[in-house]
Amino acid sequence: MREEIRTAAWRKSSLSGDTGNCVEVAPLSGGRVALRDSKDANSPVLVFTEAEWSAFRGGMRLGEFDF
Structure with missing residues (x-):
């Protein structure tokens, strides 16, 4: 998986x-x-399953995270 992460097509959040x-x-x-x-391409990487990513994005849209 490390190689897949290293060569992944990264894009910055809009x-x-x-x-x-x-x-x-x-x-x-x-x-x-x-x-x-x-800011740091060598920073730790979190990997989400499709279901986890969907739940995370849904929580962001609903304002469930306190930043």
């Missing part, structure tokens, strides 16, 4: 602004999605 709170996402095989800090 919701990231100039505040430095930026993330990048990349699609992986099997419907998984990788998430990392856009």
